[in-house]
Amino acid sequence: MNLKNKRLSDDLFYKIREDVLTHWSTGKDVDFREAVDYMSRVPEEKNFSIQLKKAKDNGITLVQPRAGVALVDEHIELLNYLQDEGGADLLPSTIDSYTRQNRYNECQTGIDESIKENRSLLNGFPVVNHGVHNCRKVLENVNRPVQARHGTPDARLLSEIIHAGGWTSNEGGGISYNIPYAKSVSLEKTIYDWQYCDRLAGIYEENGIKINREPFGPLTGTLVPPSISNAVAIIEGLLAAEQGVKNLTLGYGQCGSLIQDIAAIKALTQQAESYFEEYGYDVELSTVFHQWMGGFPEDESKAFSVISWGSVAASFAGATKVIVKTPHEALGIPTKEANAQGIKATKQIINLTKYQSIPIFSELDQEIEMIKRETKCIIDKVFEVGMGDLAQGVVKAFETGIMDIPFAPSKFNQGKVLPERDNFGAVRYLDFGNIPADKDVKDYHKKLLEERGAYEKRNVSFDMVIDDIFAVSKGILIGRPE
Amino acid sequence: MGKSIVLGVIGADCHAVGNKILDHAFSKAGFDVVNIGVLSSQEDFINAAIETDAKAILVSSLYGHGEIDCKGLKEKCIEAGLEDVILYVGGNLVVGKQDFDIVEKRFKDMGFDRVYAPGTSPAESIANLKKDLGIGIDTMAV
Numbered sequence: 001m002n003l004k005n006k007r008l009s010d011d012l013f014y015k016i017r018e019d020v021l022t023h024w025s026t027g028k029d030v031d032f033r034e035a036v037d038y039m040s041r042v043p044e045e046k047n048f049s050i051q052l053k054k055a056k057d058n059g060i061t062l063v064q065p066r067a068g069v070a071l072v073d074e075h076i077e078l079l080n081y082l083q084d085e086g087g088a089d090l091l092p093s094t095i096d097s098y099t100r101q102n103r104y105n106e107c108q109t110g111i112d113e114s115i116k117e118n119r120s121l122l123n124g125f126p127v128v129n130h131g132v133h134n135c136r137k138v139l140e141n142v143n144r145p146v147q148a149r150h151g152t153p154d155a156r157l158l159s160e161i162i163h164a165g166g167w168t169s170n171e172g173g174g175i176s177y178n179i180p181y182a183k184s185v186s187l188e189k190t191i192y193d194w195q196y197c198d199r200l201a202g203i204y205e206e207n208g209i210k211i212n213r214e215p216f217g218p219l220t221g222t223l224v225p226p227s228i229s230n231a232v233a234i235i236e237g238l239l240a241a242e243q244g245v246k247n248l249t250l251g252y253g254q255c256g257s258l259i260q261d262i263a264a265i266k267a268l269t270q271q272a273e274s275y276f277e278e279y280g281y282d283v284e285l286s287t288v289f290h291q292w293m294g295g296f297p298e299d300e301s302k303a304f305s306v307i308s309w310g311s312v313a314a315s316f317a318g319a320t321k322v323i324v325k326t327p328h329e330a331l332g333i334p335t336k337e338a339n340a341q342g343i344k345a346t347k348q349i350i351n352l353t354k355y356q357s358i359p360i361f362s363e364l365d366q367e368i369e370m371i372k373r374e375t376k377c378i379i380d381k382v383f384e385v386g387m388g389d390l391a392q393g394v395v396k397a398f399e400t401g402i403m404d405i406p407f408a409p410s411k412f413n414q415g416k417v418l419p420e421r422d423n424f425g426a427v428r429y430l431d432f433g434n435i436p437a438d439k440d441v442k443d444y445h446k447k448l449l450e451e452r453g454a455y456e457k458r459n460v461s462f463d464m465v466i467d468d469i470f471a472v473s474k475g476i477l478i479g480r481p482e
Numbered sequence: 483m484g485k486s487i488v489l490g491v492i493g494a495d496c497h498a499v500g501n502k503i504l505d506h507a508f509s510k511a512g513f514d515v516v517n518i519g520v521l522s523s524q525e526d527f528i529n530a531a532i533e534t535d536a537k538a539i540l541v542s543s544l545y546g547h548g549e550i551d552c553k554g555l556k557e558k559c560i561e562a563g564l565e566d567v568i569l570y571v572g573g574n575l576v577v578g579k580q581d582f583d584i585v586e587k588r589f590k591d592m593g594f595d596r597v598y599a600p601g602t603s604p605a606e607s608i609a610n611l612k613k614d615l616g617i618g619i620d621t622m623a624v
Contacts, residue, residue, distance in 0.1 A: 097494040097545050101521070106494070110550060120577050123546035151496070181496050183521045222499045298601055331600055332574030333546050409498035409520040466503060473601060 003188050005242055005391040008199045016196055020156045024104045026131030027157055032203075035164035038136070039209040048145040048169035049210035049247035051090065052286045055320050061289075061350050062321040063087070065339050066149060068094035068124035070114035072134045075125050076141045078336050083144055086340030087347050090321060091142055093167070095150035095158065096124035100181065102154055104128055123333055124150070127165075128158055135165020147171060151181040151216070153190045159197040163204060169212035169249075170197060173236035175394060175403075176216035179410045187395045187412055194236075195243055195391075202244020210247060213240050214288060217251020220407045221293025223419040223427050223468060224253060226264035227374030228405060228435070234272050234379060238390055241281035248283050249320065253290040254310045256477045257426040262358065263367035265289060265317035271372050275379070286320035289313065291346070295473035296329035300338075302475055303327040304345050311349035316358050322346060330473060367426075370444070374437055378403065381436045401434030420460070421468050423452035425477045430465065456480055485615060487538045488530045490518035493551030497544035500573070504540070507604035513611075524555050528562050537615055538568040540607070541594075548575035549588070556593025568614050570607060572598030 008016075021027035044050045055062045065082050069075050075093065082088045098106040107126035114121045127135065127148060139146050147169035148162045155177065159170055174191030182190070201211040215236035219229055233250040240248060250272055252264050265287055276283055291310030296303050307325050314322035326342035328334035334342070358364070381402050386393020397403040401414035408415065416433025428445045429435070453460040458481060467479025487508065491501050498520050505517045516534045518526050527539050539559070543551060552571060559567055571594045576585055586597040596610055 097496075097547060101494040103494060106550070110547070113550065121547070121550060123577055180498075183496070183519055220499065295601075328579050331579050332544075333577045335578055338579070407499045407502055409496050409501075462506075466506070469499065469503065 001188060001192055003192055003391050003395065005239060005389050007202075007243055008195055013196065013199055013203075016156070017160075020160065020196070023102070023157045024128050026128060026161060029132045030160045030164045032164070036204070036207045036209060039163070039166060039168075039204065042139070042166050042168065045143065046139060046145045046166070046168070047210055048090065048147060048212035049284065051145055052212060052247065052249060052320055053284055056286050059318070061315050061319055062089035063324060063343055063346050063350060064090040064092060064147075064321055065324045065326075065343050066092050066094045067336070067339055068092070068096065069120040070096070070111055070122035070126065071120065072130055072137060074120065076138055079138065079142050079146075081336045082340055082343060083142055086343035088144065088343050091144045091146045092149045093127065093138065093146055094124040095148060095152065096122040096126050097151075098122070099124070099126050099128055099158065100150050100152040102152075128161055132161055132164045135162055135167055139166040145169065147212070147214070151177055153178050153182045153185045154193045156193055156196045159200050163200065163211060168210065169214060170201065171214045171216055172197065173215040174239065175232050175236055176219060179398070179405050179408045179413050180216075180220045181409075183409050184411055187398055191239065191391050191394060195239065198240040198243035198245050201240075202246075205244055205246045211245070212247045212249060213245045214249040214251060215240070217288060218253025218290045218293045219405050221253050221290075222407045223255070223294070223421070223465070224406060225374075225419050225427050225429055226252065226255065226260065226267065226371045227378060228403075228417070229253065230264065230268045230271065230371060230375045231378040231382075231403065232405075233268060234275050234375070235382065235390060235394060237272060237283070237285075238275060238279060238281070241276065241279075241283050246283055249286045249288050251288040251290060253293045254313055255427045256292065256309070256472065257424060258313055258316070259364055259367055260426040261289075261313040262317040263364055263371055265319055267368045267371040267375065270368075271375060287318075288321045288323060289317055289319035290323045291325045292472060295470060296325065297473050297475050298330040300327035303329055304341075306472060307342055307345050308349050311346045312353065315350050315353040316356075318357075322350070370441070374441060377436050377438065377441075402436060404433050404435055418462070418465060420449055420465050421452070421478045422448035423455050423478070430460065452478075485617070486514035486516055486534045486536045487540060487611070488516045488518060488527055488534065488536045489540045489542075490522040490527055490530075491520040491542045491544070492522055492524070492527070493543065493545075493547050494521065495543055495545040495547065495551075496520045497542070500544065501542060504542070504604055508608060511608045524551075524558055527555070528558055528564065531559075531564055531567055532562060536567060538570065538611060541569070541571040543571065543573045543575055546574060546577040548573065552589065552592055552594070568611070569594045570596045570598065570611070572602060572607065574600050
C-alpha cells in the first residue's frame, strides 16, 4: 500500500473490489450496473444529497435521529414510527457494533438470539448480514432518505451493500471512524479503506447517482475543542473530494457554550468553503450539528433540556441538519417512543427559532476568528509534514501529535492533548500536547483557564477535566467543586 | 497495597472515556490497575488476570451488547483457575431501558459478584472492592 491523496485508479479499485465482495456471502449480490439502474429510480424525496441541498438553499435545519435494531421488519417499524410519530426529516440506520468490527459471525448470533428472545440483542442494524435486498426493503417501506451511521474502520463491503441497496448517504472517514472507534488499526489502513468508500461514491456520481458523504464530526464526543474537530472534518472532506465525492456534510458536536457552538459551525462552513476552492474541488457542502454527545442526566426532563439546548445552538448556528439525542440517553439505547420524543422536542425548537437569527457581535466574531486561526495552524502543518500530500500528512501528524484527539482509544493517537472548560463554559486547551499553535493563542487559552481557577479557588488541573466530563450528567455545564 | 486488578471494555465496544476515568480513580485509590482498554475479548481479560495475579476483573460495557459478550466469562475464569477472582460488571449493559433489578439478577446469574447501573460513581465501586478484598476501611482514601 502506497498511501497518497490521489484518486484510486480504476484498475486498483476494481481489483480491491473483487476481494471486498467476498468478505461475506451477501457481497455476491452486489451488481454495480443493476444497482445504478435501481438507484436511478429512487425518488428525489428519498435522496439525501437532494434533500440536503434543498434545506441549505432554504435555510432550513433538518432533523435526524439515530436508530437501528437487529431484525429487518422491526427496523422498518422503528423507522416508520420515527418518521410518522417523531416527524424525522431524514432517517438513519445505525449499524451494530459487531458489523463495525467486521465480525459478521457474531452478528449472526445476535440475529438468532434476537429472534429467539423476541427482542433486539444487537445495538444496531447488521446491514452486511441482511444484504442488498433487505436494504431495499427498508428504503421501499419508508418515505425519507436513509443513511448508514456506524463507526466502521473498514466499511468497504458495508458501503457497497448500502449504496446498492438504495441508501444515498454514508457516514464516516479514515480518521473519524478510526481514532475514536478502534484500538489498533493503522491510519494508513483506514484512510486507504475510506478512499475506497469515497471512490465508490464518486463512481456512482459519475454514473449520475447522487451520494452524500458525512465525516463523523464529534469524534470522541468528549470536550473536543472545535479547532480539532473542524480540522479533521475539513481534511476528511478534502480526502473525499479527491476521490470524486460531490456532496459532503461536515459535522460538529455540541460543546455547550452557545457562542462557541455557533462560532464553530460558522468557522467550519467558511473555512471549508475556502479550502475546497483553494484546492479546486467543486462540492456541495452542508453542515450537521450533533446534540450533546457526552454523558446525559438520567432524569428525562433534564435530558429534554439538554436536547433543547442543542437544538437552539443548531438552529442559530444555521446547521443544515441536527442529529438528535433522546431522554433515555443516560441509560443506553432508547425505546422508539423515547426516540420520537427527542425528535419532537428538537423540531419544536427548530420551528420556534426558524425566522430568528443572531447577528455577528464582537464576541462571536472573535470566537469564529480564533477557531479558524487554530484550525488553519493544524491543517497547514499537516500539509507541511506530508510534503504536500494530505494523506501522508495525516499519518505523520498523528505520529507526532500534530493531530491529537482527546480521550480516544487508538494507540495511534498520542493522547497528549487535554481540554477543559473556561469560566464561561467554552472548551479550551489545558494542554496543547504537540498540537501547533502560536504563542499568543496558547497564552489566551491559559489566561482563560486561570480565570476559572481563580474563580473556583483551585489549581487548574486534571481534576477539573474529570469534573467537566461528569458535569452535564449532573445537571451543570462547568464542573465546579461542590 | 499491591493489589492488581484488570480493567477493560468488553466485546466490540470502543467507549474509552469512562475506561480512562476508572483507570485514574482506581490507581489513585491505590490499586495496581492493569488496563487492557477497549475492544477486549474474554480471553484478553483472563490472560491479563493470570499474568498479573489479579484479585479482581472489572468489566465495562457501554454499548448494549453486554449480555452476549459476558456470557461464559465466569465459566472461563473457573477453567483458567481464576475461580476466586472477583468479577464486577457495569455500564449500559443491555439494549433498551430495562428494570435494573432484572438486569442485575441476569448478570449475577452469569456469575458476576457486583453489577453497576449507568452513572455509578467510581468511588462506590472502589469502596465495594476494598470491602470485598478485605482491605481496611482506615486505608480508604478515595
